[in-house]
Amino acid sequence: MKLQEGKEKFIQAWGTLGSNWGISRTMAQVHALLMVSPESLSADEIMEELQISRGNVNLNIRALIDWGLVFKEHKSGDRKEYFFAEKDVYKVFRQVVKERRKRELEPVFKVLEDVKVVEGDQKDPAVKAFTETISGIRKFAGKADKALDTISRAEESWFLSALLKLMK
Amino acid sequence: MKLQEGKEKFIQAWGTLGSNWGISRTMAQVHALLMVSPESLSADEIMEELQISRGNVNLNIRALIDWGLVFKEHKSGDRKEYFFAEKDVYKVFRQVVKERRKRELEPVFKVLEDVKVVEGDQKDPAVKAFTETISGIRKFAGKADKALDTISRAEESWFLSALLKLMK
DNA sequence: ATAAACTTTCAAAAGTTATTGAAAGTTCGA
DNA sequence: TCGAACTTTCAATAACTTTTGAAAGTTTAT
Structure with missing residues (x-):
């Protein structure tokens, strides 16, 4: 396979992956392009x-x-801005975990906190089901949040060895 | 807070969370409604x-x-179909991990495998950068895939105790 | 076999999100 | 301060996704 063909396939695949996970296709494509470019690129x-x-x-x-995935660079004797991406996949992963935790988990916690106590008889099945579901989600979300926080702070070596242990 | 108000807030929040993660808002809302309903519901x-x-x-x-998150039920003396959701949040999580791994990780692996060897001089920085990035992603994706497979098979108690150890 | 009760399909419409491109803004060197 | 080289903004438009609702299909009881 030719380099250009490989690049294009990878950029398309990364774009699709991104759009399945709530990141715009083009944003993921720009990221993919920068990930496989040896030099920083201009607009x-x-x-x-x-x-x-x-x-x-x-x-x-x-x-x-x-998102902390791409950085600016200025080349001397040139007024253009050049951009390059973080290429260490583990760092990219950690950064995405960190950002999404902040952007999405936090608002959900707020709502869960808000709705956790509803008025009414706990013997009413509707009230009971609601309370129990919310409480289950809160417990799980609290644990997930801790785990994500740990991941987003961890060193790769530490994280991978912990994962391996987990998998034994 | 009244039950109805709590329900509505939760359904909205779950819908937003879903749409941030590539699941349609309405699908997540239907899921949320069934999660907090004590009885199964008709269309x-x-x-x-x-x-x-x-x-x-x-x-x-x-x-x-x-997706394996909702089930059908038939009530005797009634021709309607009734639907209910899995309410155990950990099972929901595991099911989502399992499905997304199958639906999204697999196609990406296929592309990575396809593009891993590009023609050309490995001393060409463009070829070198491409090859190294793809190889980094392949290594990481392989580990992530194993971890997700483990999670999607694990029992909650096992998973949580492993997580706690991870966090010590 | 029929009809009522229900579920599924799908093309058109509505709604949402991404993209363009031209205009406005900024920065820098002379 | 000026103008060239660049970056940013944003309203219009295009592309994509979701929703609707009526028609078609299916199932069940009699």
Whole structure:
């Protein structure tokens, strides 16, 4: 397989994976392109490679920077900005875990906290079912949150050895 | 807080969570409604509670059944079908892990396998960067896949005690 | 075999999200 | 301060996804 073909296949696959997980397809594609580029790229180069507009590149690059997955670089004697991605997959994973935990788990906790006590007779099956489901979710979410926090702080070596132990 | 209000808040929150993770909002809302209902519900009851059409209920119920999160029930003396959800949050989690692993990780593996060897000089930085990134992702994905497989087979008690150890 | 009660399908409509491109804004060197 | 080189914004538009509802299909009791 030719390099260009491989790149394109990988970029498409990464884009699909992203869009299945609530990350915009283009954002994931820009990320994929930067992951396989040895040098940092300018906005123009990204436009050219992915055939997307300047505005779109700008929007998605900023989102990636916001997620902590992409960084800016300035080359001397050049006024353009250049961008490069974190290439260590484990660091990417940890960063995504960290961000999504903050963005999505926290609002859910807030709602669970809000609704955990509803008025009414605990003998009413409707009240009982509601209370029990919410309480089950709260317990599970608390544990998941701790686990994710641990993962997002962990060193790769530590994490992998712990995983291996887990799998014995 | 009144039960009805709590239910509505929870259903909205679950819907938002779902749509952030690539699951349709309505599918997550139907799931949430069934999670907090003590009895199984008919299509009509779901239509009524969530104010959505019959076709929409049917589509999303079938998807939930396909995911293994919701089940059918027949009540004697009644020709309607009734639906109820798995309420054990850990089982729900395991089922989702299992399904997404199958649906999404597998196609990505296939592409990674396809593109892992590209023609050209390994001293060419473009080829080298590509090869190294793909190889990093393959290694990580292999480990993640094993971990998810373990989780999706594990008993809750086992899983939680392993997590606790992990967190010491 | 029929009809009532129910479920499923699917094309059109509505709603949502992503993309464009041109205009506005910013930065920098001379 | 000016103008060139670049980045950012945002309203319009395009693309995609979800929802509807009526028609078709299926099942069951008699």
